Amino acid sequence: MSDEKKIAAKVEPLRKARPCPECGKPSHREHYPFCSNRCRELDLSRWLSGSYAIPVADDETKADYKDEE
Ligand SMILES: [Zn+2]
Secondary structure: OOHHHHHHHHHOOOOOOOEOOOOOOEOOHHHOOOOOHHHHHHHHHHHHHOOOOOOOOOHHHHHHOOOOO
């Protein structure tokens, strides 16, 4: 009986669940590969601003990234 589950698992996933590149949460299908529109925009804005590299750790920068909504 467990074979049904195995078959379903083979058919279903075109996209594997990946952690969000921004915050590491499981990605959401609608916002793939990010977990949310917020993270996607964060990533995009970072590209646009030309500073994709992660800053050398300052609490000030984290203040802009309100993780919780
Ligand atoms: Zn995220």
